[in-house]
Amino acid sequence: xxxxxxxxxxxxxxxxxxxxxxxxxxxxxxxxxxxxxxxxxxxxxxxxxxxxxxxxxxxxxxxxxxxxxxxxxxxxxxxxxxxxxxxxxxxxxxxxxxxxxxx
Numbered sequence: 001x002x003x004x005x006x007x008x009x010x011x012x013x014x015x016x017x018x019x020x021x022x023x024x025x026x027x028x029x030x031x032x033x034x035x036x037x038x039x040x041x042x043x044x045x046x047x048x049x050x051x052x053x054x055x056x057x058x059x060x061x062x063x064x065x066x067x068x069x070x071x072x073x074x075x076x077x078x079x080x081x082x083x084x085x086x087x088x089x090x091x092x093x094x095x096x097x098x099x100x101x102x103x
Contacts, residue, residue: 042083049076 009030012021054072059065 045083049081 009025009028012024015021016024050069050072054068059068
């Protein structure tokens with residue numbers, strides 16, 4: 001979860017009646033992530049690919065959805081799809097110098 005103010009339990013109480021907000025809040029487990037977390041970019045890339053390749057149409061049932069997602073995931077894993085990193089460690093050491101120890 002990013003650190004936007006709309007992504008907090010209190011925002012549920014602004015959008016819903018207290019009973020509904022509390023029921024929703026009980027179902028959530030909030031994990032705060034770094035603002036510039038590179039793993040989050042990977043997750044977003046995967047979700048975008050899944051949406052475009054698998055979910056871009058109406059799926060009639062939850063069972064069909066599960067089967068479609070399992071087949072897509074299996075094919076994606078078997079293809080060993082990789083992320084092409086553009087930001088290398090050496091670049092990070094320059095751009096994020098204050099975060100890296102001197103070597």
